[in-house]
Amino acid sequence: MSKIITRFAPSPTGHLHIGGARTALFSWLLARHYGGEFRLRIEDTDLERSRQEYTDSILASMRWLGLDWDGDLAYQTKRTELYNAAVDRLLENGTAYWCTCTPDEVDAMREAAKAKGEKPRYDGRCRDKHHGPAQGAVVRLNVNAVMPAGSRVAFDDMVKGHVAVSVDELDDMVLRRSDGMPTYNMAVVVDDHDMGVTHVIRGDDHVSNTPKQILLYKALGWPLPVFGHVPMILGPDRQKLSKRHGARAVVEYQKDGLLPGALVNCLARLGWSHGDQEIFTMDELIRFFDGTNLNSSAAAFDFERLNWLNAHYLHETPADTLAELVAPFVAERGMEPAPDALARFIPLYHERAKTLIELADSIVRLMKSADKLDYDEKAVAKALTEEGRGHVRALHSLFASLPSFDAETLNTALNAYVNDNGFKFKQVGPALRVALLGIQNGPHLPDLMAALGRDATLKRMERACAVSTPAA
RNA sequence: GUCCCCAUCGUCUAGUCGGCCCAGGACAACGGCCUUUCACGCCGUCAACAGCGGUUCAAAUCCGCUUGGGGACGCCA
Numbered sequence: 001m002s003k004i005i006t007r008f009a010p011s012p013t014g015h016l017h018i019g020g021a022r023t024a025l026f027s028w029l030l031a032r033h034y035g036g037e038f039r040l041r042i043e044d045t046d047l048e049r050s051r052q053e054y055t056d057s058i059l060a061s062m063r064w065l066g067l068d069w070d071g072d073l074a075y076q077t078k079r080t081e082l083y084n085a086a087v088d089r090l091l092e093n094g095t096a097y098w099c100t101c102t103p104d105e106v107d108a109m110r111e112a113a114k115a116k117g118e119k120p121r122y123d124g125r126c127r128d129k130h131h132g133p134a135q136g137a138v139v140r141l142n143v144n145a146v147m148p149a150g151s152r153v154a155f156d157d158m159v160k161g162h163v164a165v166s167v168d169e170l171d172d173m174v175l176r177r178s179d180g181m182p183t184y185n186m187a188v189v190v191d192d193h194d195m196g197v198t199h200v201i202r203g204d205d206h207v208s209n210t211p212k213q214i215l216l217y218k219a220l221g222w223p224l225p226v227f228g229h230v231p232m233i234l235g236p237d238r239q240k241l242s243k244r245h246g247a248r249a250v251v252e253y254q255k256d257g258l259l260p261g262a263l264v265n266c267l268a269r270l271g272w273s274h275g276d277q278e279i280f281t282m283d284e285l286i287r288f289f290d291g292t293n294l295n296s297s298a299a300a301f302d303f304e305r306l307n308w309l310n311a312h313y314l315h316e317t318p319a320d321t322l323a324e325l326v327a328p329f330v331a332e333r334g335m336e337p338a339p340d341a342l343a344r345f346i347p348l349y350h351e352r353a354k355t356l357i358e359l360a361d362s363i364v365r366l367m368k369s370a371d372k373l374d375y376d377e378k379a380v381a382k383a384l385t386e387e388g389r390g391h392v393r394a395l396h397s398l399f400a401s402l403p404s405f406d407a408e409t410l411n412t413a414l415n416a417y418v419n420d421n422g423f424k425f426k427q428v429g430p431a432l433r434v435a436l437l438g439i440q441n442g443p444h445l446p447d448l449m450a451a452l453g454r455d456a457t458l459k460r461m462e463r464a465c466a467v468s469t470p471a472a
Numbered sequence: 473g474u475c476c477c478c479a480u481c482g483u484c485u486a487g488u489c490g491g492c493c494c495a496g497g498a499c500a501a502c503g504g505c506c507u508u509u510c511a512c513g514c515c516g517u518c519a520a521c522a523g524c525g526g527u528u529c530a531a532a533u534c535c536g537c538u539u540g541g542g543g544a545c546g547c548c549a
Contacts, residue, residue, distance in 0.1 A: 009549090010549090011548080011549045013548085013549075043549060045548090045549080046548055046549065048548090049548075049549090103546090103547065106546085106547085107546095110545090110546090113473095113474090114473065114474090115473095116473095117473055117474070118473080118474065119473085119474045119475065119545060120473090120474085120545060120546095121545075136547095138547055160476095160477065160478090163476070163477080164476095165475070165476065166475085169474080169475055169476085169545085171545085173546090174546080174547050176547085177547040178547060179547075181547085183546090183547065183548090183549090184546095184548070184549050185549095187549095188549090203543095204477075204478095204542080204543065204544095205542095205543055205544070205549095206543095206544090206549095207476060207477065207543075207544075208475080208476060208477095208543075208544040208545070209544080209549095211476095229477085231477085231478080231542085231543095232542070232543075234541095234542080236482095236483080238541070238542085239542090240542080240543090266484090269484065269485080269498090270484070270485095271484090273484085273485055273486070275486065275497085276485085276486060276496075276497040276498075277497090277498095278484090278485095278497080278498050278499085279498095295484095295485080296477075296478065297477090297478045297479065297541095297542090298477090298478070298541080298542055298543090299483090299484065299485090300483060300484080301483095301484095302483050302484055302499065302500085304483075304499055304500055305483075305484065305498080305499045305500085306499095307499090308498090308499055308500085309499090311511095311512090315512075349511090350512095351511070351512045351513090352510070352511045352512070353511090354511090414508090415508090418508090425508045426508080426509090428508090429508050429509065430508090430509070433508090433509065433510095439510095440509065440510080441509055441510035441511080442509075442510070442511095443509095443510090443511095444507095444508075444509090445508070445509090446508095
């Protein structure tokens with residue numbers, strides 16, 4: 001089998017969204033599985049909406065996800081000669097023609113067709129007029145010069161199987177706009193052929209473009225690639241993903257403190273499966289993704305599953321790697337992410353946090369100086385009662401005199417305090433925790449205090465007693 | 473409107489050429505265990521073959537229709 005070449009071809013009119021990311025992932029996986037190439041092409045022929053910053057953002061997201069590409073980036077705006085040459089060939093071999101109809105005239109035709117209950121389309125009135133190049137003219141494909149009326153355009157899709165449409169459904173589409181730029185379908189065909197693309201993996205929304213493109217391949221006399229149309233990703237309400245569904249762009253997930261591995265894993269399982277396996281490493285995905293087991297029905301994006309996967313990946317990530325990953329989030333919260341502090345505090349929340357944001361919030365709470373700590377009102381009211389503060393004061397002097405401040409010693413001292421005085425742990429523990437953290441839940445107390453160190457621990461206990469004392 | 477595609481638990485899905493499926497796994501939910509709190513972890517419960525007709529000894533699996541959903545019909549990509 002010859003080398004397979006896949007590609008991802010985003011248009012820089014927005015950030016990379018999860019639908020595009022999954023398409024890119026599938027293309028990338030297929031290429032990597034078969035040891036082929038994965039190319040990246042920026043479809044920027046829409047001069048109005050294309051922006052460099054979006055190209056940059058898309059590339060950054062691709063890198064973050066770990067999807068590297070082969071060869072140079074291709075920009076469609078830099079390949080106009082290629083498209084023009086192809087259009088000229090079609091003009092020469094009689095499968096394309098100049099059309100001088102104005103956009104308004106074409107609109108009127110579509111309206112008329114619609115009124116008759118037909119598919120809105122251009123009626124081909126310039127086909128035989130033999131117009132030459134003219135100001136404002138476009139070049140259209142003469143569909144019936146490629147395939148006779150009544151015949152069917154068919155292809156075998158990697159995920160959808162056999163798909164066929166009557167050529168009568170297709171109209172004489174514009175190939176070259178009046179400004180000289182190629183239209184999407186023209187550029188895609190020329191580029192995919194030129195780049196040697198063998199497998200075109202793209203979204204479901206392109207199935208109806210495929211017959212049009214097949215016509216172009218035929219008109220140009222080029223071999224057809226294999227097509228694979230992956231189903232769309234829907235929102236939880238099974239509607240097309242949109243703003244109101246929350247995060248759609250990959251960058252938003254990154255900002256939300258998710259791990260790329262978790263997103264990749266989640267995306268991979270949307271429309272693809274490998275038996276009952278839920279968790280995959282990149283290597284496993286590459287090993288198992290061979291273009292089969294693709295699901296042909298649309299899938300709703302499940303944020304709950306992503307969260308679960310993320311928690312899993314977070315727990316699996318080694319503490320030192322995690323330190324590098326949370327550092328930016330800690331800094332963002334106004335704290336210096338000192339390596340030693342990170343190393344001391346991460347273990348306390350490694351198992352507890354579900355996202356880098358949760359982890360950063362917890363760590364920042366521990367890094368703050370005692371006077372900057374904020375207390376949750378409810379927690380204070382519930383635990384730092386008169387009695388609670390009494391325990392905190394007693395423990396304060398007990399801890400102050402401890403020979404060493406390790407978790408073992410603290411645990412023993414704390415238990416001794418509770419047991420020797422006949423208290424219940426519930427009377428003491430919550431008060432101490434709120435005094436130390438300002439909130440009711442958190443790590444095991446001795447571990448927490450050992451990580452905080454004697455100085456910070458005692459300061460926090462002092463501050464807690466002062467804070468909860470009614471204004472004096 | 474026309475054309476194309478799709479249809480298994482709330483969600484993602486398993487279900488090789490029909491029998492081993494009164495349908496399996498995972499997330500969520502719920503219950504329990506563990507536990508000095510909260511998480512983690514472990515155990516368990518709930519829950520689906522859209523409907524109707526065929527074909528067949530046998531259908532979630534094949535065929536048809538209905539219904540429901542999605543997509544496409546641009547000098548956007």
